[in-house]
Amino acid sequence: MNPPKTATAEQIVIGGSEELISGSEAIAHACRLADVDVITAYPIRPYDTVMQYVSQMISDGDFDCEFIVAESEHSQFEIVKHASAVGARVFVGSSGVGWFYAFEAMAVTAGLRMPMVAMVGNRALDDPGAFGVEHNDALAVRDLGWMLVWVETPQEALDTALIAYRVAEDKRIFLPCAVSCDGAFLTHSQAIVNVPDQATVDSFLPRYDRGDKLLHPDNPITIAPQANEDWVMEIRRQSDAAMRRARGVITEAYEDFGDKFGREQEPFIERYMMEDAEIALVGMGTLALPVKVAVRKMRAEGRKVGFVRVRWFRPFPTEELQDALSDVEAVGVIDRDYGFGSSFHSGVLANELRAALYPVENQPKIVSFIAGLGGREVNTDNVIVIAGMVADAASGGMNDQDTYWIGVRE
Amino acid sequence: MSTGSVEVVYRGIFQKTLAKNICRGVVFAAKKEGKIGTAFGRYSDSPERNGIPAKQFAVVSDTHDELQEHLARYEPDNNDVTIACDDALCKGVESWAWYGLQPINKLLKKGGTLLVTSFQSPNKLINFIHRKGEPYNLALVRAAASFSGLWVYKDDHTDARLLGALAKVAPHIVGIDAICEVIKEQWKDDLKVASARKTYEATETIPVSADQGNEEVPFEFEKPGWKTMEEGLVIRGISAEQQKVEGWEGGYVPTRNPTFKKFSTRTMRPVINFDTCIKCTLCWLQCPDSCFDITPDGLYDANMEACCGCGVCEAVCPVEDCVTMVNEEAFDDNASQWEMWVKDKKGYETWMTEKISDKPPRSHGFHHVGQYAEETADEST
Known part of the structure; x- marks a missing residue:
């Protein structure tokens, strides 16, 4: 044997x-x-x-x-x-x-x-x-x-x-x-x-x-x-x-x-195509992949969209996020989590970010999105839809005091 | 500027290492050709479910941006090659991650190649495979399904042979020289390199036209939205009421869940010898999926919409050769065996004898300590 x-x-x-x-x-x-x-x-x-x-x-x-x-x-x-x-x-x-x-x-x-x-x-x-x-x-x-x-x-x-x-x-x-x-x-x-x-x-x-x-x-x-x-x-x-x-x-x-x-990286956040961005998306983890691809597509069409990936949640990068987001018109936060009963029924990251940006002058609108729960796909099309909604919020055409679920069956 | 994508559909646990070796081989070989790549699982897990279809992918690109673009979805949906590591998967992919059946060629791009390990004829497999509506190619590697376990790997060169065949059907993804180099590096085994090259030379593709294949539309149902779904994760019980089925008056066919059916999770199915059945009820009682229907004459008929192929019926049946588990690829449909037997007993006997005798090596995995050693000992004699 x-x-x-x-x-x-x-x-x-x-x-x-x-x-x-x-x-x-x-x-x-x-x-x-x-x-x-x-x-x-x-x-x-x-x-x-x-x-x-x-x-x-x-x-x-x-x-x-x-x-x-x-x-x-x-x-x-x-x-x-x-x-x-x-x-x-x-x-x-x-x-x-x-x-x-x-x-x-x-x-x-x-x-x-x-x-x-x-x-x-x-x-x-x-x-x-x-x-x-x-x-x-x-x-x-x-x-x-x-x-x-x-x-x-x-x-x-x-x-x-x-x-x-x-x-x-x-x-x-x-x-x-x-x-x-x-x-x-x-x-x-x-x-x-x-x-x-x-x-x-x-x-x-x-x-x-x-x-x-x-x-x-x-x-x-x-x-x-x-x-x-x-x-x-x-x-x-x-x-x-x-x-x-x-x-x-x-x-x-x-x-x-x-x-x-020999691998340099910004400690707390990653800024992706944020120079001159008017609209910023924010998220954590592997969500970055479809978001980055979508941002490149939108940039190719001349839309000034960028992405901030939050690496450290604790300690929360308050200063870095204030610096990265104080010049944009509106921010869309994509949470792969939920905060039932929280302010505006938003995701955890969205509300944390709202608090961090509260003291900023010319504060951007912050819109909360819940997506990709339980491993559901978040694809580039979803991200482009989200960016469109954030642009609407920037121009006042969209309620930023609510939370939007992306990819949920109605 | 190009991206190449390979989907490997395999049986959870039994073929996990096989699928992993193929995907890693693709990425390593592509790297030798100056490309970058990634290998990842979907519906696969650790530990996986024994025998449940799962997937791994290998995606290679010239540039990082292209690679990301191809990966920015749940699973790549435009694959150059789909590899089915077990020919019974030609009947479709039933994952534990969702209910239903995905045709094996669904994520294959138009003109792509479906590569299958099989001893069956191409036509038999084409009859299993759902119609794609677009032309594609079929290529066979003459190999067994090569099932093993989570901690053991049956190194019978199926991985190397599939990599060799892949280089033949999709040279734009990886060339045979790079594949051979990688096999040599990874396994330090010249015989394995020779296996890859030999399969590369022998592999031929057969064109499959848009309208060839199984016409059946895979079972689908509409999932409820959050407003219509019952709250509190409640699933209503189904009454055990008898279904009215013509020709089954006096028997008992239970009402079954209309949405939860069994498909290619099964790698084997029971074949029943109704002439030797002593009506002891054990298969009916012990079946974990209540898949046995009671026939009007008090026999037990395994319903193939409910059977997961676990083999408990064969194990508990006290009669020798009354229940025999047979490879799923030996069957073209899910028709009732009892109905066939009632209609033509002589014909059924011929059919049953043929099915039972045609038992290429396959198992449900490993039942006991030492089984793998026994199997490999058999092969070496």
Whole structure:
């Protein structure tokens, strides 16, 4: 009897190389390059693809870490929280309602200032049990002290995960950071990615050092005592200050990343054909693909439309968005999420942006669109329709105090 | 300035690595020719559903902008080549992501090529394939469906052979030299390179005219809008009331969900030997999709609008060879076997014997630890 053959003949190349990999595999490579010490996992799609790639790397002998499959997401997040307290670099992740099952652990992680990087394979919340992308899962922790960043391509996923470790573990910050990857459109899409070599990563990413906050017998400390109203506000204010500092640390990290890896990018937002734009569209994640194609088409017809892709949602790039959008006549925000009962029944990003642009002089009209829920297609035609509606709003022919659902069956 | 797009339709899990190898091979080979590309899945997932049709795509372009343009939709709808990794998929694609059946050639561009692994005759396959209304080409690679599992891969060169055939039918996407170079790099196996080249040389295309093929219009239904759909995710139960079917008086054909039907999810279907049936009811009781109709004479007839091909009936039937799972591609229609048997018992026996004997290798995947090792051992002897 022949022994069973192994799955594939693909080789994971160690060192700087070009690889055809998905967003999930890119995150796994980032874990390997960051030499993460402890990874906890609990399967839920589409996040589980990261588990598969990480375990493949471990079994191939390319990556050495504690890989713990927990019995639920709650334990998954608790274990890494504790591992982080004793000085381990940790990685965790989930999707949709799996992410929600860990909610208590996620709240305390941020409250205790435990740095970690999580991958969210963005997925619609149950019910119905849909697998496609929506951003409400990751967005739910937006006010708890988690830093949140959305990426568009496998390359950006890898780069951003490395940046996320550097920012989260910076002593000035010590906050968890979630890297959001759109389910299917990014987690299952492969592109050629430059996988950096270990030496470059090591020069960019220092070791995780908790200093005198390390939970260790040689450093006797207590973490997380019971505390009441005479303490709580100060604790919250410290987290607030850390999140405020994150802006500068993120900027530093992107500058250094650009120097070391040769891939320069604006830290908080991506501006696409925004020079002289009269109409701007705003969105996050892989939605950028049809939007960019549509913007190019409209530009070819002489329409002055641009696009701003929001990378970091927490800390929210208030200044950058004020700068990018203060000269346009109207803004269309395309949310791949919903905010039932919120102001104007708008998406989360739209309302956040309305607040950010409130103090701006000659404030542009802001129109909210909900599209692509549960992974539904957003194509270039949809985007062109949206841009047309935004142009109408600019000229006052369209109500900007409402929210428009695109691609829903009436 | 051009974009080339390949759609690979495969059986979830069983052929996931096969589809992945093909799509990655295309992107790597195109890269050798100075193009850029991407490979991605649709309706595929991890883990996938055993045997449920899923897709992967490989899209290659000269420029980044062109590539983006082709990708700015849910799935590329203008493919140069569609590869069906299992010939039963010529009956159409039934995904878990939506209800209904998509003709296998629906996303193929006019004049494109449908590439199928099959031992069947081209005409038999054309009869399965829905009429396209536009001319296209058919090319066959003489290979088995090559089913394996999530963690094991049956490296029988089907991937290399399909890549070789692809270079023949769509040289503008990838050339055979680039394909061979990539196979050599990826697998370090000269025999695999030879397989690709041999298939490249042997592959021929057959033109299919606009009006050739299965005339049947795939089942469709109108989905309700948000104003008409019942709130609270409620689905009303269907009464178990008996359907009135002519010739079935005294039997029991349950009312079935009129919109949720089964199509190419099935890779095999049960063939029933009514003469040996002892009417024990086990198939009827255990079928997870209640697909068995009770005939007027108390026998059990599998209804092909409801059968997902799981094989539980074959497993639970206490009589040897009363229920036999047979490859789906052996059947031209979904007609009742019992009606055929009642009309002409001798004729049915001939038909049944032929179907059961024609059992090319296929499985529902892996049932037990060590099965794959057993299968590969069989092949090496």
